[in-house]
Amino acid sequence: MTDPLVTVDDLEKYYYENDTLLDRLTGAEREAVRAVDGVSFEVREGETLGVVGESGCGKSTLAETLMRLREPTGGSVTFDGDPVFDLSGTDMNAFRRRAQVMFQDPFSSLDPRMTAGEIITEPLAIHGVGTSGERRERAETLLDEVGLSADQIDRYPHEFSGGQRQRIGFARALAIDPEFIVLDEPVSALDVSVQAQVLNLLADMQAERDLTYLFIAHDLSVVRHISDRVAVMYLGEIVEIGPTEEIFEDPKHPYTKALLESVPRADTDERDRTVETIRGDVPSPRNPPSGCSFRTRCPELIQPPGLDLPQATFRGISEFRTRIENGDIDVDLRWEQVGDPDREDREAFVDSLREEAFDTELPDAEEETVSEAIRALADGDRETAAATLRERYRSPCEAIDPGLPAGEHPSACLLNEQPEDVETAREEWEADYEAPEAGASSR
Amino acid sequence: MISPRTLRNLRSELSRSLLAKLGIAILAVILFTAVFAPLLAPHDPTEQDLDNANIPPLGFTATENQTTSQMVDGEVQIVEEEVVVNTTVAHPLGTDSLGRDVLSRTMFGARTSLLVGLFGTSIAVVLGVTVGITAGYYGGRIDDALMRFADVMLAFPSLVLAIALIGLWGQASLRIPDPLVELGIASSEMPSDIVLPGTVIAVVALVNWVWFARVARGEALSVRDQEYVKAARSMGGSDLHVILRHVLPNSLTPILVLATIQVAAIILLESSLSFLGFSGAQLSWGFDIAQGRDYLSSSWWIATVPGLAIVAAVVGINLIGDWLRDALDPGIEGQGGAP
Numbered sequence: 001m002t003d004p005l006v007t008v009d010d011l012e013k014y015y016y017e018n019d020t021l022l023d024r025l026t027g028a029e030r031e032a033v034r035a036v037d038g039v040s041f042e043v044r045e046g047e048t049l050g051v052v053g054e055s056g057c058g059k060s061t062l063a064e065t066l067m068r069l070r071e072p073t074g075g076s077v078t079f080d081g082d083p084v085f086d087l088s089g090t091d092m093n094a095f096r097r098r099a100q101v102m103f104q105d106p107f108s109s110l111d112p113r114m115t116a117g118e119i120i121t122e123p124l125a126i127h128g129v130g131t132s133g134e135r136r137e138r139a140e141t142l143l144d145e146v147g148l149s150a151d152q153i154d155r156y157p158h159e160f161s162g163g164q165r166q167r168i169g170f171a172r173a174l175a176i177d178p179e180f181i182v183l184d185e186p187v188s189a190l191d192v193s194v195q196a197q198v199l200n201l202l203a204d205m206q207a208e209r210d211l212t213y214l215f216i217a218h219d220l221s222v223v224r225h226i227s228d229r230v231a232v233m234y235l236g237e238i239v240e241i242g243p244t245e246e247i248f249e250d251p252k253h254p255y256t257k258a259l260l261e262s263v264p265r266a267d268t269d270e271r272d273r274t275v276e277t278i279r280g281d282v283p284s285p286r287n288p289p290s291g292c293s294f295r296t297r298c299p300e301l302i303q304p305p306g307l308d309l310p311q312a313t314f315r316g317i318s319e320f321r322t323r324i325e326n327g328d329i330d331v332d333l334r335w336e337q338v339g340d341p342d343r344e345d346r347e348a349f350v351d352s353l354r355e356e357a358f359d360t361e362l363p364d365a366e367e368e369t370v371s372e373a374i375r376a377l378a379d380g381d382r383e384t385a386a387a388t389l390r391e392r393y394r395s396p397c398e399a400i401d402p403g404l405p406a407g408e409h410p411s412a413c414l415l416n417e418q419p420e421d422v423e424t425a426r427e428e429w430e431a432d433y434e435a436p437e438a439g440a441s442s443r
Numbered sequence: 444m445i446s447p448r449t450l451r452n453l454r455s456e457l458s459r460s461l462l463a464k465l466g467i468a469i470l471a472v473i474l475f476t477a478v479f480a481p482l483l484a485p486h487d488p489t490e491q492d493l494d495n496a497n498i499p500p501l502g503f504t505a506t507e508n509q510t511t512s513q514m515v516d517g518e519v520q521i522v523e524e525e526v527v528v529n530t531t532v533a534h535p536l537g538t539d540s541l542g543r544d545v546l547s548r549t550m551f552g553a554r555t556s557l558l559v560g561l562f563g564t565s566i567a568v569v570l571g572v573t574v575g576i577t578a579g580y581y582g583g584r585i586d587d588a589l590m591r592f593a594d595v596m597l598a599f600p601s602l603v604l605a606i607a608l609i610g611l612w613g614q615a616s617l618r619i620p621d622p623l624v625e626l627g628i629a630s631s632e633m634p635s636d637i638v639l640p641g642t643v644i645a646v647v648a649l650v651n652w653v654w655f656a657r658v659a660r661g662e663a664l665s666v667r668d669q670e671y672v673k674a675a676r677s678m679g680g681s682d683l684h685v686i687l688r689h690v691l692p693n694s695l696t697p698i699l700v701l702a703t704i705q706v707a708a709i710i711l712l713e714s715s716l717s718f719l720g721f722s723g724a725q726l727s728w729g730f731d732i733a734q735g736r737d738y739l740s741s742s743w744w745i746a747t748v749p750g751l752a753i754v755a756a757v758v759g760i761n762l763i764g765d766w767l768r769d770a771l772d773p774g775i776e777g778q779g780g781a782p
């Protein structure tokens with residue numbers, strides 16, 4: 001196995017809201033947005049590591065922090081043995097030459113007032129490489145290499161198509177002969193037909209120049225052909241990382257499985273789908289769920305010891321509980337729909353909400369618990385309603401924060417192999433389960 | 444910095460817009476007049492001729508206010524004397540109360556207005572853009588501090604601020620020998636100096652830079668989030684590199700448009716200052732208006748002619764500003780894009 005070129009260790013980037021002078025004077029609590037929440041991985045020399053996640057999962061922040069375009073709030077990045085966040089002066093300059101970024105937006109990544117030639121030679125000009133004549137020659141060569149023609153050197157970005165602009169952006173990243181390129185969603189903004197061409201170009205250049213790539217995308221299908229390994233990100237954390245083929249053939253984390261399900265694949269028959277695709281929105285990184293951050297949407301949410309419901313039923317009840325906890329159910333509106341302004345007919349309220357939330361029958365015991373919760377809700381007591389459900393349906397996934405164990409293909413899910421400390425915590429939790437303390441699992 | 448495409452836009456907008464042509468024509472005439480005033484003016488603008496005071500413009504009638512009273516049939520009758528001028532073209536726009544030629548004065552007055560407009564705006568642009576881009580690019584505390592200061596400046600009425608500053612600094616001005624007179628191209632009877640009203644220029648710049656700072660800051664704020672700025676930083680570009688190479692060029696269009704508007708505003712401010720007697724300029728449209736104010740009822744032309752000159756200059760410059768705005772705004776490259 002080749003050596004790592006880039007090692008990311010427990011990288012953390014929080015943004016703080018309510019952090020202006022005024023907020024501090026008024027004593028408003030500062031709120032952390034956990035864009036990148038403790039991420040560790042390495043990029044090996046000559047490989048392509050794909051990083052995949054929905055928008056807002058922190059993958060772009062990860063890229064920018066890793067390149068030190070933003071200062072991290074914790075953790076470290078090592079580039080070929082050098083600690084990136086401690087570099088300065090000539091060492092920093094060297095890093096800025098050896099590592100480059102290619103950006104996502106074909107429109108805003110190129111300065112509209114510079115010609116293609118000026119854009120491509122900008123890194124050379126910054127580092128004072130060559131005379132302006134030499135730099136121009138270099139730009140012409142690069143234009144040819146990325147599939148444009150040298151006589152387009154004096155054109156402005158608006159005279160190129162989206163795909164051509166991305167080629168120019170790539171030529172700029174190549175100009176100074178880097179070893180490592182962060183590709184920040186380089187084809188997301190392009191048509192599918194153009195995507196393939198640009199991806200091929202990226203792959204060809206990598207082979208030709210021994211480049212190492214960190215390839216960021218929001219779509220698994222894009223990284224499949226170019227990546228050697230893939231890391232899947234969710235809410236600022238890596239939930240699974242492993243060799244590309246294994247990720248696609250044998251995904252371990254429910255989130256990865258769901259992502260794969262949502263990618264239309266020719267070789268999967270509709271009926272073969274075993275896992276429901278993910279529902280609901282990504283929770284806010286301001287207030288990530290306790291325990292496993294995927295638990296609010298996880299189709300395989302683990303049931304507490306002693307409970308053995310059909311998974312769909314358990315998931316339905318859990319989602320209902322999340323709605324109550326988040327205050328997503330409008331009690332006033334529901335009463336209006338029931339048509340009882342005096343709010344006396346609680347049973348009508350229960351039926352109405354029960355009807356709306358579950359489209360199937362529930363086993364008797366569950367029916368009873370759910371109705372009890374709804375009755376509390378009808379009285380306007382959201383806390384009791386939530387507590388009633390929490391009592392019976394508390395999943396280990398909300399108490400234990402899964403981690404990413406060592407190994408070639410780890411995943412951060414309690415269903416899979418977990419690091420020692422997580423296993424221990426889970427055992428303790430299960431031992432305690434029979435006597436849950438009130439409020440121990442508040443979200 | 445000006446791309447061929449921008450030039451193309453300017454040209455096509457110009458051919459489309461009659462008003463733009465008009466604006467350029469007006470400004471060209473004023474500019475020409477200002478530069479060649481010693482050659483074009485029929486008289487020395489400072490030469491007094493009390494025998495020929497208060498002559499109205501060619502073809503106009505003036506009513507002398509010197510009334511004589513007569514006894515007619517036992518009643519007092521007031522007779523007003525009517526004077527009809529002008530059979531000669533010696534004073535085509537008449538003379539003022541001291542017999543100075545109004546046309547010549549207005550021609551020379553253009554020099555003061557344009558000098559103040561040009562230099563005042565340039566200084567304001569440099570000052571405002573430096574502050575604004577620094578604030579917008581760095582953001583945070585620097586931004587807060589600079590922009591709070593700018594807001595305070597804005598809170599003062601500009602005329603009051605200007606007068607206060609002049610009171611503080613006095614009226615310094617620089618006399619530059621007029622090359623046309625020095626080299627003997629123009630008659631040596633013309634004033635031999637061009638007066639550069641230094642204090643006034645500094646003051647109008649200080650009063651107006653805030654506008655540029657605000658616009659430049661807004662532009663810098665939006666440009667700094669563009670990916671090409673991130674890209675330049677990821678390549679190792681210094682702040683100075685990023686500002687000079689990316690932020691400034693991409694902020695320039697609205698600043699340019701604002702500059703044309705501010706030239707007009709500054710010319711007006713200079714006139715107000717001269718009118719109020721604060722600028723110390725003796726050959727200026729505002730000064731002439733102040734002089735003519737006392738004679739408005741009898742000799743309206745003394746104030747009206749320079750007044751019309753101000754209007755023409757302001758309108759002309761604003762038309763050019765509109766042209767620039769229309770030509771450059773859709774020309775912010777990157778919106779349309781090639782297919």
Ligand code: SF4
Nearest residue numbers: 292295298397413414
């Ligand atoms: S830990 Fe639980 S909630 Fe998280 S992914 Fe695994 S099963 Fe789903």
